[in-house]
Amino acid sequence: MEGSCNRSVWRTTIPAAMANYIDAGSIVAGSAGLMLWAEYLKMSDWRIGLIAAFSSNAISAAVGALIGGWICDKYGRKIVYTYDMLFYMFGMLFIIFSHSYVTLFIGYVIVGLSVGADIPASWTFIAEEAPAEQRAKHCGTAQLAWAIGPVVTLLLSFALTDLGLLGSRIVFAHLLVLAFITWKLRRSLSESKIWKDEKEGEKILAEKGVEAKSSFKEFFIIPNLKAMLFLIGIYLFWNMVAGTMGFLMPFIYQTVGGVTQAQAVILQAFLFTCTALSTYFIFMKYADKMNRRLLYAIAAIAAIFAWGLFVVAPVTVVILLIFVIIYGLHCGIGQQAFYQLWASEIFPTKYRARSQGIMFFFVRVSCGVWTFLVPHLISAKGFSFVASLMVIFLIISAIIGVIFAPDTSGKTLKQIEHERYEKYKNIHLGLEEIK
Numbered sequence: 001m002e003g004s005c006n007r008s009v010w011r012t013t014i015p016a017a018m019a020n021y022i023d024a025g026s027i028v029a030g031s032a033g034l035m036l037w038a039e040y041l042k043m044s045d046w047r048i049g050l051i052a053a054f055s056s057n058a059i060s061a062a063v064g065a066l067i068g069g070w071i072c073d074k075y076g077r078k079i080v081y082t083y084d085m086l087f088y089m090f091g092m093l094f095i096i097f098s099h100s101y102v103t104l105f106i107g108y109v110i111v112g113l114s115v116g117a118d119i120p121a122s123w124t125f126i127a128e129e130a131p132a133e134q135r136a137k138h139c140g141t142a143q144l145a146w147a148i149g150p151v152v153t154l155l156l157s158f159a160l161t162d163l164g165l166l167g168s169r170i171v172f173a174h175l176l177v178l179a180f181i182t183w184k185l186r187r188s189l190s191e192s193k194i195w196k197d198e199k200e201g202e203k204i205l206a207e208k209g210v211e212a213k214s215s216f217k218e219f220f221i222i223p224n225l226k227a228m229l230f231l232i233g234i235y236l237f238w239n240m241v242a243g244t245m246g247f248l249m250p251f252i253y254q255t256v257g258g259v260t261q262a263q264a265v266i267l268q269a270f271l272f273t274c275t276a277l278s279t280y281f282i283f284m285k286y287a288d289k290m291n292r293r294l295l296y297a298i299a300a301i302a303a304i305f306a307w308g309l310f311v312v313a314p315v316t317v318v319i320l321l322i323f324v325i326i327y328g329l330h331c332g333i334g335q336q337a338f339y340q341l342w343a344s345e346i347f348p349t350k351y352r353a354r355s356q357g358i359m360f361f362f363v364r365v366s367c368g369v370w371t372f373l374v375p376h377l378i379s380a381k382g383f384s385f386v387a388s389l390m391v392i393f394l395i396i397s398a399i400i401g402v403i404f405a406p407d408t409s410g411k412t413l414k415q416i417e418h419e420r421y422e423k424y425k426n427i428h429l430g431l432e433e434i435k
Helices: 006-032 036-041 043-056 059-075 079-094 101-129 132-159 166-186 195-208 222-253 261-286 292-314 317-333 335-345 348-379 384-406 413-420
Strands: none
Touching: 006 036, 006 101, 006 132, 006 166, 006 222, 006 261, 036 043, 036 059, 036 166, 036 222, 043 059, 043 348, 059 079, 059 101, 059 348, 079 101, 079 166, 101 132, 101 195, 101 335, 101 348, 132 166, 132 222, 132 261, 132 317, 132 335, 166 292, 195 348, 222 261, 222 292, 222 317, 222 335, 222 348, 222 384, 261 292, 261 317, 292 317, 292 384, 317 335, 335 348, 335 384, 348 384
């Protein structure tokens, strides 16, 4: 059985989902105060690009996910999603008390490494503990936290605007406090039952003289490769857009749209509010019930339309507002929500977190390179050119997702594993079969 009673499952889902709050919160806290830090530390475009590329938005998170995913599959989910928060708090202290570009950069890297490690652990843990018929609903909780984190962070930034850089430090401090609370809550969580069964099964096979431990060669089998190519395809191209939106959009609102910093923060907060609403009222309520391919297609088309506005119309406050509403609603039911769900479903237990770590690494490194280039592309080619590239990325992501969406709704993780890995008995044998 993949879940226990509903109440106990939610007690594990919510603390695990907080990874998304602190991930998105740290990205948005950086973006909301980017202009303040840039002025205070006299950052050039290249230094701003480096911060964007190596923050929790991109490369450092990518490395963290690669390491965290491997540890998750080898030593368990609990060791990562519990103690990783201590590392996160340490990095936050660097940022909060930073007075130089070097210490600020180091803080961003440490925070990025920690949120990267937490993501595959938390997403995997939520999916493994959720009831099969409510897995999208529980996985959607992480997406909801991913939206609420920026809303709270941005509204706090807006409220503290008059404090200048001190306000930005306080915003980061609230993430430090929440990380501590999350760490305390997670300490009482038990290890994933599916993962424990997997390890017990490996032990029984070892006693019988059968090697069942995962290997590098075994990992790169056809079903794994197909799943990774599919998920990287939808998430990479979408994340090129989302990474820009998450970290640089307030900067773009001000430099391209001509709005004030306070107005940029409010626009971004409204965008994530729309995301939270669509996550809760659409994805969490219907992704377990309706055709997932159809829901994915609707969300993907909405994103293409939203970014297409910047290609065909001048960037005015009205256009920005329309974009914020449509793209915000898309994010709650779009590529990240489905990527998180499918990435936790279509890999076998022994490789579930590691697969996510590898994909997250590839996607976030690519996103980091792209985010580094965006400010320069806007200066050299104009925002309309960059928006055109965003539309192309979103079209590619939409096509891949609609064509190759897996049929996993309502199925247990073991059922999905047996269907996809029927020919690979050493991978999908359950504990019951081994005994």
